[in-house]
Amino acid sequence: MRPETKADHWEVEALYDTCFAPGREALSSYRLRDGIPPVAGLSYVARDADGILAGAIRYWPIHIGAVDALLLGPVAVHPTRQGEGLGGMLIESSLSQALPLGWTRVMLVGDAPYYERFGFTLLEHVVMPPPTNPARVLGRALVEGAWDGIEGDVRRWTD
Ligand SMILES: CC(C)(COP(=O)(O)OP(=O)(O)OC[C@H]1O[C@@H](n2cnc3c(N)ncnc32)[C@H](O)[C@@H]1OP(=O)(O)O)[C@@H](O)C(=O)NCCC(=O)NCCS
Numbered sequence: 001m002r003p004e005t006k007a008d009h010w011e012v013e014a015l016y017d018t019c020f021a022p023g024r025e026a027l028s029s030y031r032l033r034d035g036i037p038p039v040a041g042l043s044y045v046a047r048d049a050d051g052i053l054a055g056a057i058r059y060w061p062i063h064i065g066a067v068d069a070l071l072l073g074p075v076a077v078h079p080t081r082q083g084e085g086l087g088g089m090l091i092e093s094s095l096s097q098a099l100p101l102g103w104t105r106v107m108l109v110g111d112a113p114y115y116e117r118f119g120f121t122l123l124e125h126v127v128m129p130p131p132t133n134p135a136r137v138l139g140r141a142l143v144e145g146a147w148d149g150i151e152g153d154v155r156r157w158t159d
Pocket residue numbers: 019020073075076077078081082083084085086087088089109110111113114
C-alpha cells in the first residue's frame with residue numbers, strides 16, 4: 001500500500017469502473033467531487049507483489065453547515081482480491097493519516113453492514129444531495145464528539 005501518484009490515476013479509474021455499477025459518476029457524491037481535487041495525502045493504492053492494482057481509496061473535502069469533513073470514497077477492491085481484508089486496510093490506514101492532517105470527522109455514502117465494523121454510524125441530521133438514501137449516510141468521529149450537533153446539507157468544498 002502506498003500513496004496514489006499521477007501515474008496511478010487512470011488505472012484507479014479503471015478499477016472503479018470494474019468495481020462499481022455503470023454510471024457511477026451520476027451518483028450525487030460525484031457532484032461534490034466535480035472539479036475539486038481529492039485530499040492530498042489520503043489517496044492510497046494497494047498493489048500485489050507483481051505491481052497489479054488490487055485496491056484504491058480516495059477522499060474529498062466537503063462542508064456541512066459551517067464545518068468541514070472528509071467524504072470517504074470511492075474505495076474499491078478488485079473482485080479477485082475481495083475478502084482478504086484489503087478494504088479494511090485501505091480504510092484504516094488512510095484514516096490514521098487524517099487526524100494528523102487536521103481532519104476530525106469523516107462521512108460516506110455506503111452500506112452500513114460493511115462500514116459499521118469500522119465505527120461508522122448513521123448521520124441522522126446530515127443531508128446529502130438527492131437522490132441519496134438517508135440510511136446510507138454514515139459518519140465516524142476521528143476525535144470524540146466531532147459529529148455531535150452537526151446537521152445540515154452537505155455542500156461542495158468550493159460553495
Ligand atoms: C466494499 C469493498 C471495498 C470491500 O473490500 P474487501 O477488501 O472485500 O473488504 P474486507 O476484506 O476488508 O472485508 C470483507 C468483509 O466485508 C463484507 N462485505 C463486503 N461488502 C459488503 C457490503 N456491501 N455489505 C456488507 N458486508 C460487506 C464481506 O462479506 C466480508 O465479510 P467477512 O469478513 O464476514 O467475511 C469491496 O467489496 C468492493 O470494492 N466492492 C465494490 C465497490 C463498493 O461497493 N465500494 C464501496 C462503496 S460504498
